[in-house]
Amino acid sequence: MFISHVASVTAPLLELSGISKRFPGVRALHQAAFQLHPGEVLALIGENGAGKSTLVKILTGLYTPDDGTLHLNGTPTRLSSARDAWTAGITAIHQETVMFQELSVAENIFIGHLPQKGVRVDWAEMKRRAQELLDQLEVDLHPDERLKNLSIAQRHIVEIARALSHDAQIVIMDEPTAALSQREVEDLYRIVRSLREQGKGILFISHKFEEVFELADRYVVLRDGEVVGTGAMEAVTQEDLVRMMVGRPVDQVFPKVTVEPGPVLLEVENLRHPTEFADISFSLRSGEILGFYGLVGAGRTEVMQALFGLTRPSGGTIRLEGQPVALARPADAIQAGIVYVPEDRQGSGAILPLSIRDNITLPLLREVVGGWKLNTERELQRSREYGTRLDLRASNWGQHVEELSGGNQQKVVIAKWLATQPKVIILDEPTKGIDVGSKSAVHAFMGELVQQGLAVILVSSELPEVLGMADRIAVMRSGRIHQVFSREEASAEKIVAVALDTPLPEVA
Amino acid sequence: MSRRPHHREWVLGGLVLSLMLLIGVRAPVFLSWESLDALLTDVSILTMMALAQMLVILTRGIDLSVASNLALSGMVVALLGKAAPDLPLLVLIALAVLNGAVLGIVNGGLIAGLGIPPIVVTLGTLSMFRGLIFVISGGEWISSHEMPAAFLDFPRERLLGLTHLAWLALLMLVLVHFLLKHSRIGRELYALGGNPKAAVYVGIPIARRQLFVYTFTGAVSGLCGYLWVARYAIAYTEIASGFELQVIAACVIGGVSIAGGIGSVAGCVLGALFLGVINNALPVINVSPFWQMAISGAVILAAVVVNSREEKQQGKRILPVSEAPHG
């Protein structure tokens, strides 16, 4: 705490004031302002979609803000490329893996600033420095190994090594522990602390409160693109932070509707895949929400895609209402009544350049228009019916989906599937990166669905969401379901322990 | 595991070698020094062009205008040689390279500067460059007696037993090898082709790299323009028309992925050699040269299919390889 005390009197390393950034239909950041001091860890907290990623991209030169100023060591600075950012002394571990499959570990660490001797790449120097960084991280990786042979966690270590390879004054860590095992997390903590001791400023972004309380000296909370709170970690509790993040008391966040579950709708037995998952068995009743929790890369999405006919499993049975179904392609799944709202809303959910109307009617267009000839009136009818049920906000039904906010885009994707009148709806990270309002609309809607007798599978990496919405929670790790908790027995600690494969922390 | 990428080149190399031996069994003359020397000379231009094209394809681009660039640059130097026979050869060659590079900058500028898809830009310049040849030459043919002797002789002159043409190809091979394996630019080309989005994150100047590769192919096309005109001792509007497809074919056969980020000098050279062997062998084993086109088509398709299996996305491989007992 001594260090953070000193930090508050020295000049800030980084000072943001009035930073704003807009995208079509979204106000990503509005008048954001805070300071980062040397020798402190500043936690940047906020829900998905609160503007954290945009802020990181501004600080790393990938976006230029529409408004506001950025001071580095007291001098106003403009960052217009990634190169600008690191020459100014800012480096980041990005949330998305920024990796090059065909290159070696050492090259992945130094790409963009490969050490040179004359016009040549200085391989010896590069490998030496890569080895140093890897040693510092205490991982057993060879600098010559090709990246494509590495596991997801190992790749993440390489990203961390890359960030450290710039001798930067400011290190941004955007959810650095998302894909790490417990031991690796401990290593990371050690690194963060040593960086702090070296007098660097660390902007630490995490969803895990225990990490934030463990590491950070101060916090900044973002909500809907605005800074809604900042202060010292000692002065707040977890409840305070959550309240700031969501802007209302915690217990109202999840409008859980408890429905008496009906008969078993979906039964999956020993579903397996050669490389992605094994031993997947579970059942789902109508009126039930089954949560799937796990780390990124635990195999949840892969299982769901098999249930939707996108990938072919190597064995196992899927029964719907007691009847075995063969799902060779998505059309089969839709026909059977299983639909899938993918995680990547913009890439594989909605067709952004098409209109809301076109998106909603797409899966069953022939049935909607009653033949091969398009019929705008019938399409509009269908769009109105389902769009309105989801409380969609748009200027008109012909508006292109790309102009909508993330939350409304998600509503379009869900409306599209509801119009097919499914029995089972799979929601893969349905509220990732959408605003609070849309988020609760989606949650409320899940309640409506189960009341109507649908069964919902909710894949989510957000512990509160799974705990708040699901009736049962299946926890996956390394391609297998390791445990299924009932709502009553589930707790954040137990679930995380299974997901991370660590012993349950002792109750204090 | 990390040795695997070279596997493809060995297979292709073995294929080329056994093809040559097979032809040699039927017609031993094919393996004579003269014949091999001719083969080496014949594939030199294709090899140089394919190596340059590989750099473009590595960045997920394509340059369809290379053959038109070659022909235009060739015509420019042929006209210069005709008009000013006393100009030193080195100056002429430099002008050919410069001319090609300028045309390449036009491509690169439109692609990197305005963000127009490479296929559209180079399709357009393919037509424009070709048309310009007609304009500057008035549709005339420049034949051997109109060009200076030194100009004509250079490609076929020998140094230590090999033709200048072959030496130039070897030089290019070394240059591109160095560029790709040992220069920052080269490594960044692999990175930006493999994952363009991530390339922005790590600060690779994408537009500058694109401008570089198109300028480089342009310059190589310019050089090859001179070599082509001198070697075949003729320049006219249609020379090398359709050659761009052979160049791309050599890359594809050599395992350069049109999706970017994958390709090697060895593969590319072997791809060019493969096409060269087929072209040179057909007359030797008494097969009509009209088979040449169909065979290269079939070879391209075979290469595409074979490579597709190697490149296939293998998923994330979530399950542990050895099923660990704990868990």
Place this chain on the structure above:
Amino acid sequence: MDKSVRPQDSARVIPDRLPLGLKEALLRWEVLLVVLLALVIAVNSSLSPYFLDLYNLADSTVNFSEKALIVLSMTLVILCRDIDLSVASIIALASVGVGLAHQAGVPGEVLPLVGIAIGLLAGALNGWIVTRFAVPSIVVTIGTMSLYRGIAYVVLGDEAFTRYPAEFLFWGQHYAFGLIPLEFLIFLGFALVFGLVLHGTVLGRHLYAIGNNPVAARFTGLPVDRYRLGLFMVSGFMSGIAAVLLTGRIGSTRPNIAMAWELEVVTVVVLGGVSIMGGSGTIPGVVLAVFLMGMVTFGLGLMNVPGIVMTIFIGGLLITSIALPLVVRRLTRS
């Protein structure tokens, strides 16, 4: 959109569509093409007294009708993010097939079917390789481009097929009412069909969906690969028809028939406002581009400009038509 949570107003009604602004309507690509076309016609008719002659004009359509047929199918292929560079080679292959069939004694009335069937098969092979092995269509069709024309060379060498029967020549040489070439009418008919299918049917909407986001289209249950295979077959089919018309018109088959047409066809498609990245473009747009190119070529021809020089103009038109909007956008932004 303001992101903050608004009070629920259940009476919120979303209008079906917004009235199209005049500015957007005028800035449509098709409008630009119409203006260009009018400009070309005005310039041509002022430069040459022969341009506006009805017979000349009608006759000039034969020079682009065959290409224009392939433009239609290429539009759909490019719309769905593929490309077919083998179309001209399919013409050569189909034309050779017709010649061989004729030699084998197949009657003139049946010959067109032979050509079309070969085109369809050649297109099916393209589509099969592209979808079965998941390889970029540009590489595959560069390969088949070589293969198909190569087969034509193997069969013909430096010979040619000639002396086709009149029943076959009819398709390429007949003039309706003694004025309008049958070829042109066939093109107009197909243009109408393609336009109706793309803009008025479920199929057309599916193609737009695939072109704009093939992954999302697959995730919505559309059989994306089957559509792509189908489009390559359509491309082969149209090339087959073009082969029949072209062979009939010139009355002979040489292996270099329709050489390098693929580039011209792609140029017209892009000029017609179809994005090479897929997802956008209209049939009226490409039909206008066909006329524009036809009139430019015809006009330059009347002025005795050699064909090869026209290629400069065509290439330049292609690049400027794409570059200009980008430059304007960049200038207006800064």
